[in-house]
Amino acid sequence: MKTVVDISALPAIENPGRICILQSKWYPDLVGSMSEACQNVLGSAGYTDIEVHTLPGALEIPLAARDLLAEDTALGIDAVICFGVIIKGDTLHFEMISTESMRGLGSVMHDFRRPVVVEILPVFDMQQAIDRTSDDEFNKGIEAAVAAIEMVAWRRASTG
Numbered sequence: 001m002k003t004v005v006d007i008s009a010l011p012a013i014e015n016p017g018r019i020c021i022l023q024s025k026w027y028p029d030l031v032g033s034m035s036e037a038c039q040n041v042l043g044s045a046g047y048t049d050i051e052v053h054t055l056p057g058a059l060e061i062p063l064a065a066r067d068l069l070a071e072d073t074a075l076g077i078d079a080v081i082c083f084g085v086i087i088k089g090d091t092l093h094f095e096m097i098s099t100e101s102m103r104g105l106g107s108v109m110h111d112f113r114r115p116v117v118v119e120i121l122p123v124f125d126m127q128q129a130i131d132r133t134s135d136d137e138f139n140k141g142i143e144a145a146v147a148a149i150e151m152v153a154w155r156r157a158s159t160g
Contacts, residue, residue, distance in 0.1 A: 007146060012046075016046045016049070017076050018077045019049070019051070023054050024060075024085070025055065025056060025057065027129065031085060033134070034133050037141030038083075041142055058097050062100075065104075068080065079114065080108075081145070086098050087124070088122070098120070098122040101118075115151035115152065117147045117148045117151070
């Protein structure tokens with residue numbers, strides 16, 4: 001089921017920090033579409049310091065997230081947003097990469113207590129990936145940006 005995310009009433013972020021986008025090099029048109037949609041929403045919310053890092057694949061994204069947050073001693077990174085596409089093939093590669101990427105990113109989020117938003121799409125075929133990355137209101141990059149903004153606002157409000 002496709003869901004449109006409302007971006008009209010996003011919380012205001014005072015003094016926005018840095019957002020790091022980590023993206024897989026696989027399926028660059030699809031991943032790039034999510035990243036671009038995300039950056040547009042973040043920009044309209046006041047974020048100007050958006051770093052984009054392209055990595056070999058989805059399995060490498062958790063290490064990159066851990067490295068960025070470990071080096072961020074000034075707490076300048078508000079959130080890490082991760083994009084990738086993993087299409088099911090004939091082997092267990094799909095299951096292994098999907099599971100390990102998500103497990104690793106969950107661990108990073110809990111260890112560093114910073115939002116890590118994951119839109120690494122495990123899909124069964126190319127059409128499912130296209131449906132989630134097209135240049136329309138259903139693009140998962142929009143959803144990722146909204147989740148990051150809402151989490152940053154919530155954390156700032158709850159931690160004072």
